[in-house]
Amino acid sequence: MAVSEEESSSSSSAGCSSKSRSAAPRGASYLAKTVLRGSVVLQVVYGRIRSSTSYDVVLGKETSVELVIIDEDGIVQSICEQPVFGIIKDIAVLPWNEKFRAGSPQLLSKDLLVVISDSGKLSVLRFCNEMHRFFAVTHVQLSSPGNPRHQIGRMLAIDSSGCFIAASAYEDRLALFSRSASAGSDILDKRIFCPTDNQGKIGTASGFTSICGTIWSMCFISTDVRQPNKEHNPVLAILLNRRRSYRTELMLIEWNMKEHSLHVIYQYSEPGPLAHHIIEVPHSYGILLVFRAGDAIVMDFRDPHNPCFLYRISLNFTPPSVEEQNFVEEAIRIPDIIDEDGMYSVAASALLELSDLNKNDPMNIDDDSNVKPGSNFVCSWSWNPGNEHSPRMIFCADSGELFLIDFLFDSDGLKISLSDCLYKTQPAKALLWVRGGFLAVIIEMGDGMVLKVEEGKLVYRSPIQNIAPILDMSVVDYHDEKHDQMFACCGMAPEGSLRVIRSGISVEKLLKTAPIYQGITGTWTVKMKMADSYHSFLVLSFVEETRVLSVGVSFSDVTDFMGFQPDVCTLACGLVGDGLLVQIHQTAVRLCVPTIFKSFTCFLKIWLCFTDNSSPECNLALTCSFYMGEIAMRVRKGSFSYKLPADDALKGCQVASNVGDISQNSIMASTLLGSIIIFIPLTREEYDLLEAVQARLVIHPLTAPILGNDHAEFRCRGSLARAPKALDGDMLAQFLELTSMQQEAVLALPLGAQNTITFNSKQSPPPITVNQVVRLLERVHYALN
Incomplete structure (x- = not known):
């Protein structure tokens, strides 16, 4: 439940806090929308998810699940990606078994997903081809939300026949479940916890x-x-x-x-x-x-x-x-x-x-x-699918080398052979050997790849892009372009990269930094003149280095012609006048003219002044809170407007469209997992309408969190009890994926006492129509994406 700003200010609050809240501008309400989902893959599983004949790959990305396939050319193609409104701890495949044929027809001949998460529940999921998304079959409560180390909810193990499931805590506890062979509604019929006393x-x-x-x-x-x-x-x-x-x-x-x-x-x-x-x-x-x-x-x-x-x-490969x-x-x-x-x-x-x-x-x-x-250890592995008589495994050592182990059973017993190194890469977080001879190599903080097993060798086929972590980002108004594009500093040691992100276009890697650059610390886009409608330079700051690139069809290193000191870490830079740039580093402020007369520089000393009676926190007001479920690496102020030409035709609607003055109040956040989340301000009328829609979406069976999380509890973690809440744009976006009949059913859903919405007016609000919601959500959704 979101709380209005009037209620969030209490008469018993401290003086400066109360004054700041009451002074907060009316209508300072926000909606948080993920415009780029995280690319870090923590779990990868393989099974017949969509049908008995399809072989699908499911990627667990901590806050979302993605269903993909690897085609005959070795290219990863996404089928769908779905937010889970929770944090995934572990994923495993529950294989189909003929003894369960008496169960639900929806589950016939298909594998299921078993997930444990911060909801404290063990969730069994199925994929619905009609809705093109996952739905929960059942939930089993294991612990309280959050999963402390002494409560069950860390790791899964599945019996190869699909009859039994085990879930463990970090310490001391585990639980076992058996799958039901009857046609009842509960897919898990027996369970036992260890220890039992x-x-x-x-x-x-x-x-x-x-x-x-x-x-x-x-x-x-x-x-x-x-x-x-x-x-x-x-x-x-x-x-x-x-x-x-x-x-x-x-x-x-x-x-x-x-x-x-x-x-x-x-x-x-x-x-x-x-x-x-x-x-x-x-x-x-x-x-x-x-x-x-x-x-x-x-x-x-x-x-x-x-x-x-x-x-x-x-294991000695050193x-x-x-x-x-x-x-x-x-x-x-x-x-x-x-x-x-x-x-x-x-x-x-x-x-x-x-x-x-x-x-x-x-x-x-x-x-x-x-x-x-030896001196090495195995960090990931995968078995050859469908090979029953002589199992084969490819594993990755901590050195990044890939090896093949053959297990041969004959009359003399078990024989094992270990190959030479087949491929060298970074240490892999996970490996997945799929049918067709393809091997997916997942790197936790770097680009993965798809390799092909050919004649006892591994051959590179295609990349699996991973832009995490996004250490910094900057929106560039490129010359003669109708759409802004975002540049992002990505990756970690030993290699980093600069990538451009544009709506509707896959992320493109522009520049790959050499290992000598020890991590990117910041990026800035700089114009040459104040009146320019486009940016001319992209400044990259490393731990002990600064490089300047010219923005154009290709990127050229023009550091030597900028006047910037190249052997320091730049803290900030910008344009202070036409043709006059400033670079701020740890020891000085450097004024530069980016021309051939680069000898003109001026050093200014920084003085930091403090007053004893200053209290900046008294001037701060808590506008909203929102738990992202990820670690934010960089927060920047936005500079875009989401007002569309179609807004002029919507002025007769009950929901106002006067958003021209608040475009500068948007906020962008990049995360450790490679997500980009944008917070956009809404008017009070827009906020109230969408809040009522969200309250229905979180409890409707088609759109409720699939891992059993309490949506309000998840998005409010770490927040003050009465702090205003930002709306969840990912939850609201699901409304646009429903049919018109399903949308009507959502809006007709009655709200319980725990979902009561607080409105500023004493009169009950008029009924919400599908047309109102669709117009408002499309205006926000299309502008952001």
Whole structure:
């Protein structure tokens, strides 16, 4: 619910705060609209999302989900992108299984998405081809909104048959769910939480234990569906790092479906490299792969009660010259147990070694081994889809190198082969191997790429553009152009880039900076004369460098002809007179004439003056608040008008269109994830109308947040209780995507007590028509996009 400015000012408020609020101009209301969605991909999954014959890719972008395909030429094509009005923690695919045919016809032969988010809920989503968007099938409440580390909502694991789901917290807790095979409305019929009692204990063969520590990774151990089995009890493998211990513990937890209880059937702990991920080899029914710092180990869990160690792969891809620099003659053993005071307990460590370690144990990995751990680790991986007999994996090391592992099962047992380096890039956040031999490489803060597997090699096919983070941006009025274009400084070490963003046109990379430039800190567009209708220069400021580019058909470096000091970080610059520019850096203000007579410079010293009785905060008024869900990197004042020629024809409408004087009050914000959000001012009449529409959209089944978030709670996080709220332009934009009948249904929706809107007039407002809303939203939507 948005609060009017009159109500936001309380008589009991502090003097200066109360005066500033009451002095706020009437009609200072804002609408926040995302004009460029974030490009950072944190999760990537693959499945038959739209139909049983389509193979689709879903990208999780923290605040939105995007459905894409990779065509036969290796180019990523977007199908749709949808805001989730929440923050995604993890995404996984729930595969279709024939045993669930009795369920809803809408879910027949299609894979589902399972998402955990800051709503505190586990959400199951389906894709609707008619509406061209995702909808929620069900929600399961796991924790309170926000997901603290002790509450479940961090990581997902899905059984390969699609029968079971596991969700964990950062520490101490996890939950298991089973999928229903009946035709009921609830797709998840059974659930159990671990630990099940208040003491946090879980049963073992010899007594009790606890899950007390950080849960690094988890996966299900699948069973061969071709073998008859009276009852299938799922087994979950987790990697646990207990408090006050440097050991990583491997634990197998079995869910007894008949007794509805959890039991630890196996525990293993051995001093060695840190284990960070555990995954199952596809179609192996119990062969697990554990990635550790420096190596990868293969273990046989086909009999979970009697597992054994099979193979160890050293991950040593560092050049010899670097290895020699890091050589240590004598290994130092890190203490395994630390008490509450941080002291090493010799007795506790000795008892743990006597009880846990057995020299004859088939799971002994690091004892008597000729394979020494390397200096690298695996940061991402992906399996070859559809290869049942000989699974293949491509993984990316922290060095950015891509390798291929072949797993071959024959009469002699398991054979493993590791290839040479197939490709070199930046360390990948995620890899996805799709049908057709294409490999999507996702870089967290840089451009990704699509590679093609050809004759044992990886060949570059196309880029996956990622403009995050947007460190700075500037709107340029380019000469003879009818539309402004935005220049953005993007990327992070070791490489950055300058990109141009225009409405309706894909983002174009104009310039890629060399690694010697250590990060862009600011950009400015500068004219040559005050009366110029276009900009002449683009100034780029780096940590220890300043470069000036001329704006034209191509960009030319004209730093040497500007008079700017090039070996400093520019804090600000601009035009102070015709042909007269100013550069401000840390130690001086430099006045320059950008001509061949570049020797004319003047240095001014900066004096900062403060007065004891000054109180600038008393002159500030809180106009509105809006939780973006992302970290803002740069905030700039806008300089555009969203008044359209069609506005003149709308003056007879109830909603006024007098926005000519407020175009300078717009605000632009760029974020760490690569989003650009614009805040535009609205009149009070426009705000009241759209506020009533938003209150209905957030509760209507077609437009409500798909992850189960309370929209008002999400957009108000970190805000004062009575702070005026900006309207959510992304929520309102969904109104334009509905049919006319659906729009009528939204506006006819009654509002409950919690959605009551406060209006300035004592009389009840007239009914809202679809024509009013569509005209107003189109005017804002088209102008911004």
